Amino acid sequence: MKVIVQKFGGTSVKDKETRELAAAHVERAVEEGYKVVAVVSAMGRQGDPYATDTLLGLLNQNGSQISTREKDMLVSVGETISSVIFTELLQSKKLKASAMTGAQAGFRTDGQYGSARIVDMQTEALVHRLEEVDVVVVAGFQGVSGDGELTTLGRGGSDTSATAIGAALQAEYVDIFTDVEGIMTADPRVVGEAEILPSATYQEICNMAYQGAKVIHPRAVEIAMQGKVPIRIRSTASEAAGTLISSVIGGAAGSDRIERQVTGIAHISGVTQVTVEHTEGVVQQAAIFRELADNDISVDFITIQPQRLVFTVPDERSPEVKILLDTKQLEGTFIHNCAKISAVGAGMTGVPGVVSKIVGALAEKDISILQSADSHTTIWTLVHGEDMNKAVLALHQMFELGRQVKQ
Amino acid sequence: MKVIVQKFGGTSVKDKETRELAAAHVERAVEEGYKVVAVVSAMGRQGDPYATDTLLGLLNQNGSQISTREKDMLVSVGETISSVIFTELLQSKKLKASAMTGAQAGFRTDGQYGSARIVDMQTEALVHRLEEVDVVVVAGFQGVSGDGELTTLGRGGSDTSATAIGAALQAEYVDIFTDVEGIMTADPRVVGEAEILPSATYQEICNMAYQGAKVIHPRAVEIAMQGKVPIRIRSTASEAAGTLISSVIGGAAGSDRIERQVTGIAHISGVTQVTVEHTEGVVQQAAIFRELADNDISVDFITIQPQRLVFTVPDERSPEVKILLDTKQLEGTFIHNCAKISAVGAGMTGVPGVVSKIVGALAEKDISILQSADSHTTIWTLVHGEDMNKAVLALHQMFELGRQVKQ
Numbered sequence: 001m002k003v004i005v006q007k008f009g010g011t012s013v014k015d016k017e018t019r020e021l022a023a024a025h026v027e028r029a030v031e032e033g034y035k036v037v038a039v040v041s042a043m044g045r046q047g048d049p050y051a052t053d054t055l056l057g058l059l060n061q062n063g064s065q066i067s068t069r070e071k072d073m074l075v076s077v078g079e080t081i082s083s084v085i086f087t088e089l090l091q092s093k094k095l096k097a098s099a100m101t102g103a104q105a106g107f108r109t110d111g112q113y114g115s116a117r118i119v120d121m122q123t124e125a126l127v128h129r130l131e132e133v134d135v136v137v138v139a140g141f142q143g144v145s146g147d148g149e150l151t152t153l154g155r156g157g158s159d160t161s162a163t164a165i166g167a168a169l170q171a172e173y174v175d176i177f178t179d180v181e182g183i184m185t186a187d188p189r190v191v192g193e194a195e196i197l198p199s200a201t202y203q204e205i206c207n208m209a210y211q212g213a214k215v216i217h218p219r220a221v222e223i224a225m226q227g228k229v230p231i232r233i234r235s236t237a238s239e240a241a242g243t244l245i246s247s248v249i250g251g252a253a254g255s256d257r258i259e260r261q262v263t264g265i266a267h268i269s270g271v272t273q274v275t276v277e278h279t280e281g282v283v284q285q286a287a288i289f290r291e292l293a294d295n296d297i298s299v300d301f302i303t304i305q306p307q308r309l310v311f312t313v314p315d316e317r318s319p320e321v322k323i324l325l326d327t328k329q330l331e332g333t334f335i336h337n338c339a340k341i342s343a344v345g346a347g348m349t350g351v352p353g354v355v356s357k358i359v360g361a362l363a364e365k366d367i368s369i370l371q372s373a374d375s376h377t378t379i380w381t382l383v384h385g386e387d388m389n390k391a392v393l394a395l396h397q398m399f400e401l402g403r404q405v406k407q
Numbered sequence: 408m409k410v411i412v413q414k415f416g417g418t419s420v421k422d423k424e425t426r427e428l429a430a431a432h433v434e435r436a437v438e439e440g441y442k443v444v445a446v447v448s449a450m451g452r453q454g455d456p457y458a459t460d461t462l463l464g465l466l467n468q469n470g471s472q473i474s475t476r477e478k479d480m481l482v483s484v485g486e487t488i489s490s491v492i493f494t495e496l497l498q499s500k501k502l503k504a505s506a507m508t509g510a511q512a513g514f515r516t517d518g519q520y521g522s523a524r525i526v527d528m529q530t531e532a533l534v535h536r537l538e539e540v541d542v543v544v545v546a547g548f549q550g551v552s553g554d555g556e557l558t559t560l561g562r563g564g565s566d567t568s569a570t571a572i573g574a575a576l577q578a579e580y581v582d583i584f585t586d587v588e589g590i591m592t593a594d595p596r597v598v599g600e601a602e603i604l605p606s607a608t609y610q611e612i613c614n615m616a617y618q619g620a621k622v623i624h625p626r627a628v629e630i631a632m633q634g635k636v637p638i639r640i641r642s643t644a645s646e647a648a649g650t651l652i653s654s655v656i657g658g659a660a661g662s663d664r665i666e667r668q669v670t671g672i673a674h675i676s677g678v679t680q681v682t683v684e685h686t687e688g689v690v691q692q693a694a695i696f697r698e699l700a701d702n703d704i705s706v707d708f709i710t711i712q713p714q715r716l717v718f719t720v721p722d723e724r725s726p727e728v729k730i731l732l733d734t735k736q737l738e739g740t741f742i743h744n745c746a747k748i749s750a751v752g753a754g755m756t757g758v759p760g761v762v763s764k765i766v767g768a769l770a771e772k773d774i775s776i777l778q779s780a781d782s783h784t785t786i787w788t789l790v791h792g793e794d795m796n797k798a799v800l801a802l803h804q805m806f807e808l809g810r811q812v813k814q
Contacts, residue, residue, distance in 0.1 A: 049456040058488070059495055066495040070506045074491040077484035081465070084481040088466055088473040099477045104555055125555070148511055148532070 001130060004029050005174040007039040007140065007162035010051060012177050012236040013082050014044035021236045022177065023089050026135055030095060035130045037169070039140045039162040040086050042078025050081045052141075068113035072152045076102070079139035079158070087137045096133040100126060102142025102161065103150070106168070109143035115154035116143050118223075121168035138165065156217025163220045167227020174224060174231045175242075176216055181235040182243035183208070183215050185401035186265040190389045193402035197263060199244040201346045204263045205231075207378045211266035211342035221245065261354055262345035262399040265392050269385055271300075271340055272318040273370055275333040276309040276325060284328070285309050291324055301340065301371055301382060310371060312338065312382065338370060339388035341381050343395050349376045361398035367391050408537065410578040411441040414448075414547065414569035417458060419584050419643040420489050421451035428643045429584065430496050433542055437502060442537045444576070446547045446569040447493050449485025457488045459548075475520035479559045483509070486546035486565070494544045503540040507533065509549025509568065510557070513575070516550035522561035523550050525630075528575035545572065563624025570627045574634020581631060581638045582649075583623055588642040589650035590615070590622050592808035593672040597799045600809035604670060606651040608753045611670045612638075614785045618749035619675040628652065656753060668761055669752035669806040672799050676792055678707075678747055679725040680777055682740040683716040683732060691735070692716050698731055708747065708778055708789060717778060719745065719789065745777060746795035748788050750802050756783045768805035774798050 006029065008022045022038075029036045046053035055075050059066050066074075083099040090097035106123040109116035129136050140158025143151040153160050159176060166174035182196035183205060200208075202225035209218040215233055224231050225247070234242035279285050285304060292299050297317045303310040313321055315336055325332045348354045355372070358379055362369055367390060371382040383391050396402065413436065415429045429445075436443045453460035462482050466473050473481075490506040497504035513530040516523035536543050547565025550558040560567050566583060573581035589603035590612060607615075609632035616625040622640055631638050632654070641649035656667070686692050692711060699706050704724045710717040720728055722743055732739045755761045762779075765786055769776060774797060778789040790798050803809065 055488070058492055066491065066498060067505070070491045070494050073487055073506055073508070077487050080480055080484050081462070084473065084477045085465055087477050091473060098474070099480055101480065101557070150508070 001127075002034050003037065003130070003169045003171040004034040005037045005039060005162050005166040005169070005171045007158055007174065007176045008041065008086070008236065009158065009176075009178055010041040010044055011179050013040050013086055014048060018236060019086060019089050022086070023093060025175070025177065025236070026090060027093060027095065030134045034172070036135045037126070037130070037165050037171070038086065038090075038135055038137045039158055039165065040079060040082045040137060041140050041158040042075075043082045043085070050078050052078050069149060072113045073150050076139070076142045076150050076152050079141045083137045083139040090135055090137070095135055097135040097137060098129055098133045099137045099139070100129065101139050103144035105136070105138040105165065107143035107161065107164070109145055109151045109153070111145040111147065111149060111151065113149075113151055116145065116151035118143060118153070118160070118164050121164055123165070123168045126165070127169070156220065159217040159220035160223060163224040163227070163229065163231065166229040166231075167223055170227070171229055174229055176220075176231060176233050177236040178215060178233065179236065180215060180233075181238060181240050182233050183213065183245075184264070186392050186396045187267065190267070190392045191265070191396045191402075194396065195402055197243045198241065199246070200263050201247060202245055203377050204344050204346050205245050207342065207344045208264050208266045211340065211344065211378070211380070212268040213264070213266045260345060260399070261348045261351055262343045262395070262401065263347070264344050264401065265395045266342045266344060267339055267388055267392050269337075269339045269388055270315045271312045271338045271382070272315050272321075273301075273310065273312050273335040273338050273382060274318070274321055276330055277307070277333075279307055279309050279330065281306065288324070288328070288330075292321070295320060295324070297321065301373060301380065303371065303373075312340070312371075335370065335384075337385035338382050339385050339391070341383060341388065341391045341395065343379045343399070344377060345399075346377050348379070355379055357398055358395060361394045362391055365390050365394045367394070408534075409441050410444065410537070410576045411436050412444045412446060412569050412573040412576070412578045412581040414446040414565055414581065414583045415493070415643065416565065416583075416585055417448040417451055418586050420447050420493055421455060425643060426493060426496050429493070430500060432582070432584065432643070433497060434500060434502065437541045441579070443542045444533070444537070444572050444578070445493065445497075445542055445544045446565055446572065447486060447489045447544060448547050448565040449482075450489045450492070457485050459485050476556060479520045480557050483546070483549045483557050483559050486548045490544045490546040497542055497544070502542055504542040504544060505536055505540045506544045506546070507536065508546050510551035512543070512545040512572065514550035514560075514568065514571070516552055516558045516560070518552040518554065518556060518558065520556075520558055523552070523558035525550060525560070525567070525571050528571055530572070530575045533572070534576070563627065566624040566627035567630060570631040570634070570636065570638065573636040573638075574630055577634070578636055581636055583627075583638060583640050584643040585622060585640065586643065587622060587640075588645060588647050589640050590620065590652075591671070593799050593803045594620075594674065597674070597796045598672070598803045598809075601803065602809055604650045605648065606653070606656055607670050608654060608656055609652055610784050611751050611753050612652050614749065614751045615671050615673045618673040618747065618751065618785070618787070620671070620673045667752060667806070668755045668758055669750045669802070669808065670754070671751050671808065672802045673749045673751060674746055674795055674799050676744075676746045676795055677722045678719045678745045678789070679722050679728075680708075680717065680719050680742040680745050680789060681725070681728055683737055684714070684740075686714055686716050686737065688713065695731070695735070695737075699728070702727060702731070704728065708780060708787065710778065710780075719747070719778075742777065742791075744792035745789050746792050746798070748790060748795065748798045748802065750786045750806070751784060752806075753784050755786070762786055764805055765802060768801045769798055772797050772801045774801070
């Protein structure tokens, strides 16, 4: 059975017009001889009656906090509705189509409501259904725990649904349809000459997604990577090839591998750098991190030195950090409104001089580097917020991203 | 465990105000030491975004017919939403409350989508949950088939959900909350002096429900009767006792049994009487009924005589009946716009003279009887539509229903 998974997000199924575009992709795949698993999100965004945020808005009208278990029961209906509406559209086009909930399609998760993790895919029923029809429309985002409780996979969960099915069925492709034509070398609002990447590695896209690029959820990429299923990021509104994500640059091994060091530049703004001097060694440092974790404050860019600690937190959490340090009689230096710039590229591994190129490019534009860090596929720099766009543009130009991806 | 089931229909959970009234009933029952299973319908009616009819309205936008399987997936979300919203309200009142879907609560049905029948109640999970919390809010109307498919119990399904749970848990009462204060001796729009029945038997209410009284679904009453669980029809907006439905008049056996022959008068309008003369005996007559059934035309009031057949159908189906008879070269006499008046009463069993009283009462008002039939607890008469209200009133007065139920 030749299977393709096609995921349509909320904006791709929000109204009749967009659903028609989505259905055309399904139809084409069926004509090409594929069995299609279409994974759909809830229809639309806040304001649309069946969107996730609207359903959540039904709650807390009593100033109370609903249990997370019940919250998952509620929000998961958005995807169920969407799956039926989309199935009807496909049936009206004489396609043999059938809808399934996440539970029916085989998503077994842990019991962590709101951000459940898939622990097993039991796809017998889904495979059986695919033998009978050409298209199974699966409600994304949904799972069921071992106790039979309804769970959801968290934000971006439908991406995860799609790649998990793709991996379980060893699909030829997992197509993530969205409102852009692919993953870009940088945010086009910042870099006018940003280009669509024709291909990238799982690791690159994963890093870019964690570092601010919003096209696909990083967890979804990780699952595809483990399952060795290629992802394509494509536009619902066009037939463009989009960005192919696989284990090698250029897709099929070595076929058109490009010698590039950096694939894309991502950025996250609204970050506060905290420097704490005179800490009493690692025990106190560990205590600080433990308390930050206990308060669910995500910490990044950690630099630990004897008696000195540097890290970043989201701007909005910095007041809590201040209070936390005060209770320990520690003084912190806070630089608010910073931005984290990430240069991502599988091709930088083992290539000397990439950091030096980055530092050079930023220095040339007179941009101070507040902090830096690197892994074998990513180099991060922290800059003042007002330098962010300049820095992204400088790095984009330094690595000639506007040119190198042209084919 | 002392359990009470409380069912709240769509109008009882449609907005914050009505939900507050409903929640007050739950709260009172908990204070009285009950574990409560609250069964809820979808919120509101056509026009409200999460009502069953509105959800159905999302379909057929493509002029197509969705599969019944997918239709059930869609409409059942209305009750899921309702169950979570109501649970949140209860939690905000510091009640220990939890929501369950029909599948989780144990409704195992056959695979007849849209009007599934309950084949088994697997209430282990529900009982377990009731041990942990004070109130479980169950999404009414929903079931799950042996193959794990979502089903719905058809119109009035939440009544059935409530009595099925009541029977399975041997609840003390199943309270059906609605917008009236109980079941009345006749439609108060027709009979000004109609009274609320303080009590009635399952059989009586079942007959009245099948004969046009709309307060509770007859299938729900049958399930309660089999399970020997008393039902109370009560108003969400008051603390009135409502109508107690059990196996004996007056509730607790013999306690305040009233010697009444007739309990209530029900009516259905919009009925066509069809008379077919010169049929060729029972073989042809059987063929006619088979074809009516094949075309899903519900037939009532059947009188079979040699070479003569009389029956009623809903007015809107009579053109089809005409065509059907034409194809058999049979002539039918059609009297449209008739009304069926039912006098229901467990107390008429074995009491002579009830039919004669009815005929006398109608004759006195110069009302022609087009047809009549009787069972041991119901006497039906068919009259012209324009005589309907007069006939209901005449029977109501004849059996002194406005007086006899006063206490």
